[in-house]
Amino acid sequence: MQVTSEILERAIEQLTKLPGTGRKSAQRIAMHLLKQSDDYVFKLAQALIDLKESVDHCSICHNISDQNPCSICSSVKRHTGIICVVEDPKDVYTIEKTGEFNGRYHVLGGTISPLDNIGPDDIRIKELMDRVHDEEEEVNEIILALNPDSEGEATSYYINKLLKHHEIDVTRIAYGIPMGTELEYIDEATLSRAFSSRNSF
Amino acid sequence: MHITWLKLQNFRNHTEREVEWAPHLNVVTGPNGAGKTNLIDAIHYLCMSRSFVANSDRYVVHEDQSFFILKGLFHGSIRSEFEVTCSYSKGEGKKVFVNDSPLERLSDLIGRVPVVVLCPEDRKLTSEGPSERRSFIDAFISQINPPYLQDLIDYRKVRRQRNNLLQEFQYDRSTKEAYLEPWDQQLVDAGARIVAKRNQVIKQFQEYLHQQYDMITGLKHRTFLEYQTFCEPSSDPETIRDRYWDKLEEYREKELEREVTIVGPHRDEIVFYLDDKELRRYGSQGQHRLFALALKLAQLFYFTDELDDLPIFLLDDVFGDLDPHKIEVLLNALIDHAGQIFVTSANPIPFEEYVNFDGEKNRRWQIEEGVLERRD
Ligand SMILES: [Zn+2]
Numbered sequence: 001m002q003v004t005s006e007i008l009e010r011a012i013e014q015l016t017k018l019p020g021t022g023r024k025s026a027q028r029i030a031m032h033l034l035k036q037s038d039d040y041v042f043k044l045a046q047a048l049i050d051l052k053e054s055v056d057h058c059s060i061c062h063n064i065s066d067q068n069p070c071s072i073c074s075s076v077k078r079h080t081g082i083i084c085v086v087e088d089p090k091d092v093y094t095i096e097k098t099g100e101f102n103g104r105y106h107v108l109g110g111t112i113s114p115l116d117n118i119g120p121d122d123i124r125i126k127e128l129m130d131r132v133h134d135e136e137e138e139v140n141e142i143i144l145a146l147n148p149d150s151e152g153e154a155t156s157y158y159i160n161k162l163l164k165h166h167e168i169d170v171t172r173i174a175y176g177i178p179m180g181t182e183l184e185y186i187d188e189a190t191l192s193r194a195f196s197s198r199n200s201f
Numbered sequence: 202m203h204i205t206w207l208k209l210q211n212f213r214n215h216t217e218r219e220v221e222w223a224p225h226l227n228v229v230t231g232p233n234g235a236g237k238t239n240l241i242d243a244i245h246y247l248c249m250s251r252s253f254v255a256n257s258d259r260y261v262v263h264e265d266q267s268f269f270i271l272k273g274l275f276h277g278s279i280r281s282e283f284e285v286t287c288s289y290s291k292g293e294g295k296k297v298f299v300n301d302s303p304l305e306r307l308s309d310l311i312g313r314v315p316v317v318v319l320c321p322e323d324r325k326l327t328s329e330g331p332s333e334r335r336s337f338i339d340a341f342i343s344q345i346n347p348p349y350l351q352d353l354i355d356y357r358k359v360r361r362q363r364n365n366l367l368q369e370f371q372y373d374r375s376t377k378e379a380y381l382e383p384w385d386q387q388l389v390d391a392g393a394r395i396v397a398k399r400n401q402v403i404k405q406f407q408e409y410l411h412q413q414y415d416m417i418t419g420l421k422h423r424t425f426l427e428y429q430t431f432c433e434p435s436s437d438p439e440t441i442r443d444r445y446w447d448k449l450e451e452y453r454e455k456e457l458e459r460e461v462t463i464v465g466p467h468r469d470e471i472v473f474y475l476d477d478k479e480l481r482r483y484g485s486q487g488q489h490r491l492f493a494l495a496l497k498l499a500q501l502f503y504f505t506d507e508l509d510d511l512p513i514f515l516l517d518d519v520f521g522d523l524d525p526h527k528i529e530v531l532l533n534a535l536i537d538h539a540g541q542i543f544v545t546s547a548n549p550i551p552f553e554e555y556v557n558f559d560g561e562k563n564r565r566w567q568i569e570e571g572v573l574e575r576r577d
Contacts, residue, residue, distance in 0.1 A: 112383070114365035119372075119380060150359050154383035161382065 008034075060131070062107040062124055064089045072096075072104055079103045084143040085128065085159065087111055087152065095145065103143070106131065111151040112158060120158055128159065132166060144172040202314050202510040203541035204244055206274040211263035213239040218573065223564035226535070226556055228544045230576075231568035237545035240568070241515045244543065247273040247285045248316040248513065249340070250297055250307040258289045267291045275314055277510045285310070308343075308350055315344045315512035317501045319519050323493040327480055331470040338471060341500060342402050345507050349398050356391040359384055360462050367460040377457070385449060388465065393441035395466045401436035403428045403471065409499035417491055417498070417530050424495065425474040431464050490522070498534055511540030520546050 008030060015026035033041055057063070058070035065071065072078060072092075082103030086092055092105050110123040132139050142163060146152035160170050203224050209215040214236045229237045238254060242261075245253045255261050262269050268290035276282050286298040297304045304310055325333045343350035363384040372380065403426050414424045428434050432444035448464045449456075456463050473480040473492060480492055504512040514535070520528055532555050535542055544550065556563050558577045565576040 112380075114362045114369065114380075114384075150355055150362065150384075150387055153387055154362070157383035157386055158380075 061092075061105045062109060062127065063092050063105055077102075081138050081140040082143065083128070083131065083137075083139055083141070084145050086145050087147060087155075091145065101143075103141075108146075108155070111146060111155040113151045113154075123155070125159060125162070129162060132163065132168065139168060141169040141171065144170065146172075202275060202277045202513060204247070204273050204275050204314075204513065206272075207240075207243060207247075208272040209240075209243050209269075210271075211266040211269040212243055212271060213261055213263060214571070215239060215243075216263055216266075220566075220573065222541070222543075223562060224541060225539075226542045226544070226552070226563040227566065228546070228550065228552055228564070229566045229568060229573075230546050230549055233547055235568045235570070237568055238517050240573075241517060241543045241545060243271050244273065244513065245316060245318060245515060246271055246287050247275075248310075248314040250287060250295065250310045253318045253320060253515070253517075254322065258295055259291070262289065262291075279509045283313075285314070308354060311350060312344050312347050315504050315508055315510065316515060317497055317504060317512050318515045318517070319494065319497040320515075320517040321519070323497065324489060326496065327473060327484070327489045327492050331468075334471040334473075335467075335469055337496075338399055338403070342398055344512075345402075345504065346398065349395070352391045352394045352398075355387065356395060356466070359387045359391060360465065360467060363388060363462050364460070367456060367462070374457075388462070389442055389445045389449065392465050393438045393445050396430050396432075396434065396441045396445075396469070397436050397438040399430075399466065399469065400428055400434040404436065406499065406503055409503045410495055413498040413502070413534075414492065414495035416534070417495055417527060422475045424492070427472040427474060429470045429472060430466060431468070491527075494519070494527075494531070498531075501538060505538070505540070511538075514538060514540060514542045516542070516544045518545055518547065520544070520550050521548065 011030045011033075012023070012026045015021055015029050016023055018026075021029070033044075055064055055066060056068050058065045058068055058073055060069045060073040063070050063072070067074075079102055083106050084095065084101055084103055085106045085108060086095065087108055087110065089107055092107060095101055095105075106124070106128050108123045108125065108128070110118055112118055112120055112123065131137050132142075142159070144156045144159060146156050156172055163170050204222055205224070207220045207222065209218045220240070229240060231237050242252050242254055245251075246261075252258070252261055268288065271287045273285050274282060275285060283300050284298075286301070287295065288298075289295045295307060297307055297310050299310070299313070326337055339349075339353060343353065363381065366377065366380055366384065369377065407424075407426060410424050410426065414422065431448050432441065435441055435444075445464070452464050475484060475488060475492070478484070480488065484492065501512060501514055516535075520531075523531065528550070532550075532552065535544075536555055552558075552563075552565075558565055567574050567576050
């Protein structure tokens with residue numbers, strides 16, 4: 001194929017890196033953007049730059065947030081003693097939609113997976129333990145809400161072990177959830193049921 | 202369970218074909234290479250999401266094409282009509298749809314339409330290494346017990362994770378052992394259930410096998426399957442769990458040294474015996490063939506007893522090398538089976554002495570030079 005525009009080609013290459021976007025879709029998106037008004041494309045570009053430059057991480061729970069601490073961690077209406085441990089920010093979003101949980105979160109940023117070279121030190125387990133030891137947080141319950149796959153299980157097991165000699169209730173959400181299903185695909189009703197019937201690890 | 206309609210597109214030498222099958226017996230005859238096996242392999246794909254002949258989906262695509270599509274309409278006595286689609290393309294891989302909605306995982310297909318295959322490749326089962334027999338028992342149990350398949354998938358995943366950790370050189374000994382623990386836990390959980398289930402099914406299967414071998418040969422040889430695993434087998438997962446932990450402890454040093462998971466059902470063996478002689482070592486050619494035949498017939502009857510819906514039975518090119526007496530025994534067994542049967546053969550088989558092809562229950566087909574025709 002003869003490349004007639006290096007600039008177009010570069011845009012396509014970048015778009016191909018987006019999740020779930022093959023070369024064909026990338027071409028379609030690039031051609032679509034070319035046809036749009038300048039105003040729209042500039043707004044899109046600005047939104048992307050803001051996303052990277054201005055979105056911050058909450059230094060307490062490590063969720064994505066515009067402010068630090070995030071609105072959940074700084075809310076006086078939330079219980080401070082209960083921490084719900086999740087894999088990534090989209091899980092916080094999913095659980096928040098159920099309205100079942102009134103504590104705070106801890107976003108690990110991944111799960112243990114030797115195949116991907118992710119060990120316990122590569123996710124925010126140490127940060128979780130720091131919160132547990134922080135007397136101001138007065139943590140008395142940890143809810144493990146990780147995906148029911150083998151990596152999620154291994155991570156839950158590892159954290160539970162670390163918490164063993166602390167005066168803390170460790171529970172995990174009960175899965176009335178089909179095996180192998182990712183948390184984000186579960187409907188709210190099921191997830192909300194799973195939350196209210198959480199049991200001891 | 203039976204298939205009423207099958208559509209093939211670019212599936213080996215079938216560029217475009219639709220077939221309406223009879224509910225009981227379907228016999229397809231034709232010269233070698235005409236595409237008989239491919240027809241029933243397509244049915245196998247719709248039951249198990251893979252070929253029973255080829256090792257890779259790539260080999261199954263028509264030589265000039267980059268994709269194949271298979272569609273089948275199934276009827277069950279419990280479940281009503283549903284359509285299964287299996288597509289494969291070089292770019293997108295394999296996908297399975299049930300009534301047009303995609304299955305998240307290919308393994309979700311298995312068990313919907315139980316299937317038993319008797320084919321020339323069965324000789325590997327009795328003559329080759331343990332992995333052949335593990336595959337057989339795994340495909341066998343997965344079809345009747347979906348949680349078993351999930352355990353197999355989990356176990357394989359956990360073992361890969363665990364092996365990777367064992368190979369990791371940057372951790373010191375105690376760190377490594379602490380990191381191994383969550384994987385050991387899951388290895389034992391899934392592994393113990395696998396061992397218990399294999400033990401239980403093999404135990405129940407013995408009598409079925411013995412009956413079939415007896416019926417085919419008429420000889421009073423006693424068949425026996427010996428299940429060998431890393432500990433004394435049991436059908437109780439809790440008992441296995443305890444023994445598993447002990448073994449894991451015992452092999453800890455060795456596993457750390459060799460950097461690989463040694464203890465577990467991935468190294469299981471099922472030894473076939475005729476009387477007290479190991480078939481693989483001491484059996485004659487004829488005994489091998491008859492043992493394999495008995496295994497598959499026994500599987501058919503086991504499924505029939507265990508499942509709500511009757512399995513589909515595929516017999517690929519197996520009549521050619523049987524003597525007339527064995528053919529008669531096999532035909533009688535087939536006719537007794539109320540479920541749907543597919544038979545391929547290079548030469549006509551004397552079915553008409555046993556079944557009636559006049560009605561709608563049974564059909565004969567001839568395939569030659571790309572043309573498939575009904576013979577009745
Ligand atoms: Zn926060």
